[in-house]
Amino acid sequence: MLSASQIDEFREHGYLVCPSDLSQDAVGGLLSQLDAWIEDSRCHETNYELMMDGKARFDLEPGHTSEHPKLRRVANPADISPAYQQVLWDSSITDMVAELVGPSIKFHHCKLNIKLPGMATVVRYHQDHPFDPHTNDDMLTMLLLLDDMSEANGCLKIVPGSHRERYTHYRDGKFVGEIDPALYPEFDRRAVPITGRVGDVCFMHTWAVHGSESNRSSAPRRLLICDYTAADAFPLTAPAVPSPHTGRLLRGTPTRTARLIATTIELDEPYAADSFFGIQGDKDAAHAR
Ligand SMILES: O=C(O)CCC(=O)C(=O)O
Numbered sequence: 001m002l003s004a005s006q007i008d009e010f011r012e013h014g015y016l017v018c019p020s021d022l023s024q025d026a027v028g029g030l031l032s033q034l035d036a037w038i039e040d041s042r043c044h045e046t047n048y049e050l051m052m053d054g055k056a057r058f059d060l061e062p063g064h065t066s067e068h069p070k071l072r073r074v075a076n077p078a079d080i081s082p083a084y085q086q087v088l089w090d091s092s093i094t095d096m097v098a099e100l101v102g103p104s105i106k107f108h109h110c111k112l113n114i115k116l117p118g119m120a121t122v123v124r125y126h127q128d129h130p131f132d133p134h135t136n137d138d139m140l141t142m143l144l145l146l147d148d149m150s151e152a153n154g155c156l157k158i159v160p161g162s163h164r165e166r167y168t169h170y171r172d173g174k175f176v177g178e179i180d181p182a183l184y185p186e187f188d189r190r191a192v193p194i195t196g197r198v199g200d201v202c203f204m205h206t207w208a209v210h211g212s213e214s215n216r217s218s219a220p221r222r223l224l225i226c227d228y229t230a231a232d233a234f235p236l237t238a239p240a241v242p243s244p245h246t247g248r249l250l251r252g253t254p255t256r257t258a259r260l261i262a263t264t265i266e267l268d269e270p271y272a273a274d275s276f277f278g279i280q281g282d283k284d285a286a287h288a289r
Contacts, residue, residue: 002099010100010140014163014208017194020144020201021092027199029083031146034074034112034222041071047274051075053242059275061121072121073275074112076243077224084110088226093142093201094250097228100203101138104231104252108132108139109241111275112146113223115154115215122154124178124280125187125211127162128204128227130169131177131240131276133265135258138230139206143223148197152217156202157191162209168266175269178280179209187211232259237267240276 010016037058047056061070078084087093088110098105115121128141149155167179187209194202204210215221232255239246271279
């Protein structure tokens with residue numbers, strides 16, 4: 001149960017960090033499944049396991065080998081793991097999401113972002129809404145820390161108050177999934193590092209500007225990420241990371257009535273890469289190889 005001041009903090013700054021109240025067993029179940037997926041990635045040389053949109057669920061950083069696995073993304077782990085379904089669809093986390101953007105809420109999609117020691121992947125500054133524009137913006141991204149997260153291992157960084165700002169994610173007429181790098185010094189000055197312990201959770205407004213550096217430490221940084229929407233927020237474009245469960249009602253009552261807000265929204269365009277790292281982060285991974 002969130003306090004009124006925590007809910008105010010989310011609305012004012014565009015994010016909130018707090019303990020998730022998940023049991024050690026629940027977090028342990030997520031971690032042991034993830035360890036198994038990382039182990040299995042040793043048997044693959046290229047991205048693998050096609051999903052409903054024809055893209056690969058398991059996305060490898062350039063330079064991945066069986067000796068040094070660099071699995072950087074698992075798309076929609078809840079599609080294939082009951083442990084992930086339980087935590088994301090029916091847990092204290094689901095209740096907190098309902099308090100922030102509910103009471104009626106839907107699942108949109110989820111993913112694991114993995115930065116093992118030695119991996120070069122960075123996340124360039126962006127907002128999430130432009131990847132999945134909806135009729136209203138009562139939407140949030142939940143990030144559950146599966147490792148202690150510090151600046152050294154490439155923690156998430158959020159620009160407080162930026163959920164009231166709008167930036168293009170296009171360059172030269174192409175959807176690039178990142179904000180103009182000319183603005184990064186200003187974002188770096190304003191950004192807050194989201195550090196914490198395994199089991200902590202960050203709720204981030206769909207318009208909050210965020211990014212992260214590469215992991216320069218000897219400790220892993222693994223993050224479970226899930227996008228949730230209010231039940232009356234409906235997608236304007238096909239989901240960037242579709243799941244058969246996209247739109248699944250998790251709390252409250254279903255509706256077919258979309259709530260529209262008065263605004264203008266830049267629509268994204270489909271990209272061919274298996275994950276958004278393919279349109280933004282590969283530049284950095286390629287430099288580091
Ligand atoms: O992994 C991170 O540090 C941030 C993830 C993110 O912004 C995303 O996947 O959209």
